Structures are given as C-alpha cells and as structure tokens.
Amino acid sequence: MPKHILVTGPSRSGKSEWAERLAHRCNKPIIYVATALENLDDSEWQQRIEKHRRRRPSHWQTLSVPYDLCLTIEQANPPHCLLIDSLGTWVANGLEQDEESWEAIATRLLTSIQQASVDLIFVAEETGWGxxxxYPLGRLFRDRLGYLTRQLGVMVDTTYLVTGGHALNLTLLGNPVDKF
Known part of the structure; x- marks a missing residue:
C-alpha cells in the first residue's frame, strides 16, 4: 500500500524541509513536483525557487506542474514517491477557475490521491490563522486551500504540523473533526 502524507504549517516554518526529510527516508526514487510558476521579472520569487532547487539532491527528478497535478498523480508508477511542493501554490495558480470548475478539479484531485499507486507527500500552507x-481573491484562496488541506488531513496516512521549527504528528496527537 502506498503511503500518503500531508505536511502543513505557516510560512517559513520548515515544512518543505520536513517533507524533504520524509521523502529521503522512504528509500524510493523521488519525483519532486514543483507547482510554482517561474517569473523571471520577480527576482525575489526566483531566489525562493532557486533555494528549493539547491536543497534537493541531484538524483531527485523534478517536474514542473503548475496546473495539471491530477494527471501527474494519476500517471505516476511505483516505486516512486512524489513530493508535491506546494498545494497552496497550485491552488493559487488556478484561482481564475469558476466555482463549478474548481469543485470538479478538487474532486478529481482527491480521487486521484485515493487511487494513487505511489507514495505521496504534500506540502500545504496554513493560511487561515490570521x-x-x-479582498475577495484572498478569501477565495484561503477557503479553497483550507478545504483541500482539511480533506487531505483526514484522508492521508499521516498529517504533520510544522511550526516553530518542530514537526508534530497530528495523526497521533489529534482526532479527525469529521469522525466525531
């Protein structure tokens, strides 16, 4: 059975580094799925992307998947592990989708995850703590990402919260809200 993991937390908490450590420990070929759109006109954004690149081992395969994450998951074959960084960036890339289209995409993503034959590690930002x-687009982003993170959190094998430089295993410490 493939393992599915969610690593969530606030900005700069260490969630990507924790997810990378988990991927390294799985002892499988890693495919790093980068959801960021490069923007050569934004040097600060490019520096963030480059920092992530430098941190990854050279033997990890990298795919740039800003949009069709579902297809990438559906086409992945064992024994790979997909490290998807990040769900928030992927959600932001599709904010122009109307509600009906977005719901279809979110449903397909959740179905793809349930049917995946490979290990999956998701990195997701927590945006609703502030x-x-x-503005409407900010609320839409927060709500869509919050919905997906909540669905994933109760669906995956393990959910970690990374905050203050520490990773907490929420699966061991918490109770799924949907299961009360």
Whole structure:
C-alpha cells in the first residue's frame, strides 16, 4: 500500500524541509513536483525557487506542474514517491477557475490521491490563522486551500504540523473533526 502524507504549517516554518526529510527516508526514487510558476521579472520569487532547487539532491527528478497535478498523480508508477511542493501554490495558480470548475478539479484531485499507486507527500500552507483577507481573491484562496488541506488531513496516512521549527504528528496527537 502506498503511503500518503500531508505536511502543513505557516510560512517559513520548515515544512518543505520536513517533507524533504520524509521523502529521503522512504528509500524510493523521488519525483519532486514543483507547482510554482517561474517569473523571471520577480527576482525575489526566483531566489525562493532557486533555494528549493539547491536543497534537493541531484538524483531527485523534478517536474514542473503548475496546473495539471491530477494527471501527474494519476500517471505516476511505483516505486516512486512524489513530493508535491506546494498545494497552496497550485491552488493559487488556478484561482481564475469558476466555482463549478474548481469543485470538479478538487474532486478529481482527491480521487486521484485515493487511487494513487505511489507514495505521496504534500506540502500545504496554513493560511487561515490570521485575519480574514480584505479582498475577495484572498478569501477565495484561503477557503479553497483550507478545504483541500482539511480533506487531505483526514484522508492521508499521516498529517504533520510544522511550526516553530518542530514537526508534530497530528495523526497521533489529534482526532479527525469529521469522525466525531
């Protein structure tokens, strides 16, 4: 049975590094699925992407998948492990989708994960811990990412919260809200 893991937490908490450590420990060929869109006009964004690249082992395969994450998961074959970094960036890339289209994409993603024949490690940002965004697109992003993170959290084998430089295994410490 493939293992599915969710690593979530706030910005700069160490969640990507924790996910990379988990991927390394799985002792399988790693496919790093980068969801970021490169923007050569944004040097700060490019520096962030480059920092992630430098941290990855050279033998890991990297795929740039800003949009069709479902297809990437569906086409993956054992014995690979997909490290998907990050769910928030992927959600942001599709914010122009209307609600009906988005719901179909989210449902397909969740189905793809349930049917995946490979290990999956997701990195997802926690965005709802602060103030409610003052603009509609910010609220839409927060709500869509929050929905997917909640669905994944109760669906995967293990969910970690990384905050303050520590990884907490929520699967061991918590109770799924949907199962009360």
């Amino acid at each position: 103030v409610v965004p003052a």
